[in-house]
Amino acid sequence: MNTSIRHTSSYTKTENCVEVADADQVVLIRDTKDRDGGTTAVSAASWTPFAESSKSTR
Numbered sequence: 001m002n003t004s005i006r007h008t009s010s011y012t013k014t015e016n017c018v019e020v021a022d023a024d025q026v027v028l029i030r031d032t033k034d035r036d037g038g039t040t041a042v043s044a045a046s047w048t049p050f051a052e053s054s055k056s057t058r
Contacts, residue, residue: 017032027047030039042050 019030019032019035021028022044023041025044026041027044028039028041031037
């Protein structure tokens with residue numbers, strides 16, 4: 001799987017951060033406090049509306 005650089009969320013009020021990476025039609029998400037704890041994969045088509053709605057609710 002070709003995975004791009006992971007991006008860590010840079011601002012949260014609760015210090016709960018995730019890392020996100022694009023990987024061939026899917027987006028991989030993992031907890032920065034538990035990097036060995038597994039990765040959740042969602043389709044890029046599902047991730048885009050979620051990310052956009054998250055930006056508008058800050």
